[in-house]
Amino acid sequence: MNIGEIAKRSGVSRSTVSYALSGKRPVSKETQRRIQAVIDELGYRPNAAARALKEGRTRTIGLVIPPASQRLTDVQLGFVASVVDAAARADLDVLLSPSGGEHDRSFERVVTGSRVDGVILMEIRLEDDRVTRLRQTGLPFVGIGHTSRPEEMTWVDIDYETLISRCVHHLADLGHRHIALVNRSAELVAAGYGPSHRAQRGFSRAIAERGLEGVQVCCADDAQAGTSCAERLLATHPELTAIATLNEAAMPGFYRALAHARLTVPGDFSLTGVAARRWAENLHPPLTAADILADELGAHAVELLIQRIADPEVPHRQLLVAPPISLRETTGPARPRSRHA
Template identity: 85%
Template sequence: MNIGEIAKRSGVSRSTVSYALSGKRPVSEETRRRIQAVIDELGYRPNAVAKALKEGRTHTIGLVIPPAGRRLTDMQLGFVASVVDAAARADLDVLLSPSGGEHDRSFERVVGSRRVDGVVVMEIRLEDDRVTRLRETGLPFVGIGRTARPEEMSWVDIDYETLISRCVHHLADLGHRRIALVNRSAELVAAGYGPGHRAQAGFARAVAERGLESVQTCCADDAQSGMSCVERLLAEHPGLTAVATINEAAVPGMYHALAQAGLSVPRDFSIAGVAAQDWAENLHPPLTAADVPADELGAQAVEMLIQLIADPATPHRHVLVAPPISLRGTTAPARSHDPLH
């Protein structure tokens, strides 16, 4: 049964029925009652769009992802999948919108046209124009990540500072005395990418606490860059015996560079990091890492967003997780030939 049949039986136009359902324009009480009587008689149920219009809702949330030209890492894909799954369980659609550079028009269309009821934003910078814009619009939003002013928004995040610090302490406990941090790309870190800066802080603190020799470097999110990065580290720092990293996509290249140099993981060289669990487990050897619970965090972000949509006055909520390091196949005691060991 459709709106046309209801209009015919009610003796009104289709647009009048539509206005009665959506509340977009006033309809006389007598006409509204007549339409409602036909609806009740026919057992008509307004479709989802009509229901959403009546409630002033789209039943769609936006998910703002990194630029479309960049390949998403397994961890990022995990967050996307978890947000989509959690939204589906809540009977919500998800509109994906890339952001950054030429994609900013897409972001502006999403937030400016009210095509969505709320937004989940990924890859938050310490100073993030997207967060500023969302706060200006009043559109409910939740970050996967947080700015330098975490109190200004609701967010879920991984405690990269604590996790990289734990990685360093684990490697130091195994006798490693020269350790490198392999971060995300120089462009991301220069742009104020939160995890990159927090990893640097945790690394610097831990190596100072343990009195270690250290080096920090940035690396693009791909295997080729990981290979080049480790080749350079080995050439410039011959006493290096371990790496801590938040760059999971570069790890296979690191493995390759070490093998090319005749170094066995973990007998000659150890690697520990922060990564998606499936990714870490399926590497050869499996990566010793703090496993990021992307499915859990994505679901929590959607739950927070639904609460904000229902009640915009809901106080900001913050979820910071620091999962334990899962010991796998990439860390072992430092070789005794290390002169500082």
């Protein structure tokens, strides 16, 4: 038995049967019922496709990622891998879709084309048009990240505000009085990227609580930008003895700039921040950091989405994670930099 025979007995085209099985294009309810009756009579079971037809679902979820033109950070790649893995365990396929700029057409096709049963949305801004669009369509969705109105959606997220604050307190406990926050790019901050703004709040709060001197700068997501950024900080703020960051992609550049300045880590200068665990462990020396466990968060996001697909009226749920700082080899007691000038 094949699709051609089903089409013949149902009185429709092969493509109509294919669309009915895959859900890639809408098929009228009457046609679906006619096709399903033939399938039931003949015992045809094309693995997941027949289940999808009977359930009225595609058994596919969408994962909306940053634009393909941008290099994904280790944390972002971790989220993608964990979502794909968790979805596979649930017998679901994953359709990747970039968003932003010219990629918005791809996002629109995902949310309106009956291609997926639900969506997981990454890299969320405080005011995010994608969230608004998904709410308008009624398509179940879950965020890895959240907007400025967290109660209005289901999400999992890292508590960047708390974690950057903890980094500052850790450095203050070691005697550091002059600390810099190196954020993500200026473009992301200007666009309202949630983690960047929450990190700024946490940094400012901790600096005030400990009576420290703090400076905040933005940096693009690559090592070369990290080198330039750290060199500027060292030149314009000679009193600095430590950096806290959520920009893991720039971190190798910090190491390079400090080495060029003949500053040892952690003897002369301390580094800490929020980063993927494997990334932090593989730096030399290994980075003291609040470790993001992307595999756990991605699995939670898939679980929450499955719940919303099964019951779109289920109350919104939120999971905010604040892992402890893992002490490694990049933070130590403060030393005045003037002796190294």
